[in-house]
Amino acid sequence: MSNIAGKAYAMNVITPIRWYMTWINKLIFKTALSNPSTLKGLVTLSLIHYARWVIIPRDGFPRLDPSQPKEELNYSYMLFFSNFNGSWDQYVDSFTFAIPSGLDLFWKWNVRYPKSVPLTPFHNYIRHNQIDTAHYYNAYPMASSNDVKSAQKIKKALINFNTASADKPPEEFLNDYNKLLNDMQHHFGDMKPTPIVSLSADAVRKRYLQIPE
């Protein structure tokens, strides 16, 4: 069990929300999605690979089988699911100080949400409601979402370059090639294994892969 796989940390947080208030959150989500500038902080945070918020109605929890008794829940729940760089302990500060009002808006109607600043009550609230990742598969352990996005851009640019410039005379070809390098200059980061962000997670990984100390 580890919340870390490759360059990603998986976070699942499920928090109770009064069922008669969920319409407000749904409205907030809808507004945010239709008006992308409200999410620009989240999108600019290059440490975040992915983030999603979902409301689960109190009668909406799945049952494995009709014979499983239905639960009577007092609350609906908000599921927050995210993959990001590093670990929660390392990056809680970056979330909190970059987008405190966004976090407060999304969690505002959740039961006992403490606000994002000061930091310790927020950190504890998330940790308390976090469901640790029992199984975590990462198809590209050496890639963060920035690496994937860069690779996609370079691939597309190279194909276009090949189509447009492959048959040009040397001088023009060089010009086009230099222009390609200039256009792609922020997408050439090396892709190598992740730094070790947690000694305990690293110990788990080494035992699992039977890497000697």
Added chain:
Amino acid sequence: MTQQLDLSDIQGNVIKAYGRYNFQKARYLFLRIDDGEKGRKFIGAITTKVTSALPWGKPGDGSAPPIPQATTNVAFTFNGLQALEIPTASQRGFPEDFIMGMAKRKDILGDDGPSDPANWDKVWKEKVHVWISINGQSIDAVKKRYDWIQEQIEASNGGVVLLTGHRGEKGEDSLPYQDASVLYDATGMPVPKEHFGYTDGIGDPVFEGQTNVAARVLGRGKLMRDGTWLPLATGEFLLGHVDEAMEYPKTAPSPWLLAHNGTFMVYRKLHENVGTFNRFLDEQSQIFDGSKEMLAAKFAGRWRDNGAPVVHAPDDVGKAEWDRRYAAADDAGKKKMLTDFTYNEDIHGAKCPFSAHLRRINPRGSLEFGVSNAYDTPGALVNRRRILRRGLPYGEVKDPARDDGNHGIIFMALNADIQRQFEFVQQQWINYANDFKEGNDKEVLLGNHDANNPGKVVLAAEPGSGKPPHFVSNIPRLVETRGGDYFFIPSITALKLIAGGIVDPT
């Protein structure tokens, strides 16, 4: 100023970079405590000479004590606090990073290969409990204080042992101390340089409670949305004070008096591979469109000769222009030119590369990547990652073509939370670059470059210019860790409590 610090309680090295007060020489001692009671008595004796952060007066004006010939400061490892027998309940309050110590954090810090603890000076294989620093106006003043400390060790009657095992100038490997010194130019004048030739120690953070904040805060505090600078919260650098998260640092042990006005120190002996650096710079500048000095400046974010920030002096022509303005400026103007800048006008890194040392350790507002008002405040990702830097170069470069001499930097970082501040910067920003959208590209100068799989950085060109960026490839390991540990610098009150054996967290 909203905060008045008790400067008589805070150790002087926390607030003052002694080098700025003409302390050109330093000596660092590491000790082991073999007997708790004798050890406490020894600490009590040393405490009588510990230098506080009180301001010094000018000679003869009588308002404050004048600058002393030598200063003394003390700090402890976790094992040292145990050896001094502070209560278990107090020990438990210390953070995990400090309890483990630096060697065991090597995987976090990237201290691998030549930087692995197996290759450190022998002293780091000993049980290091106490750090004592002496800074002197002259080497004689340092020696005099050193002799006095040796007398106290003698008087401890076996309770305290001065550890040997530092590498020295003549190939020794068992010196009982680490000496450090400013470097001197050809005329014998002290210069604020290190062995690669860079001008060092310009932009230390400024926090609430320091004196003369208004004059120093530009470029050194926290950047606000309106472009002004405010001092950082005291609690980023001193325990027992409110920090940027509007709470007291969580890393503080109990009782309050043990933690209050104390801080944590990272001590690192960093060897500089001068020969490799000079060769690498020569080779790389052959294929670089600009002078060798310009390339050196792109590595650091400052020009080597006078520390001119590359963002305002991006090439050889820009540097000449900057130098003219610098020469014409008065003292205050010169300081402002060195520190007061952001990367707002250089959001793509065409002037100061993303990989430059300066931009990596303090990105200022640039992690918003030019997206207007992306975060609550421009420094949202930076303000919790700042460190105070102390220290001096050590050794002498006798042959600039060789790596194997005794030369480097004694680097000390002071912060309230080693994991959140120093370790984060070292790991995420120096040895990794996802936050800068540069993948695994490490910082050129300090990165733990791997000889078998060497890295590169990209020096961006002006976007849309059609010019290719410059690739700096096959970067060798330029700096190697030769030792170090994590220390707690208590307040002077806390020193007295520890020495008296009266720390009580009840």
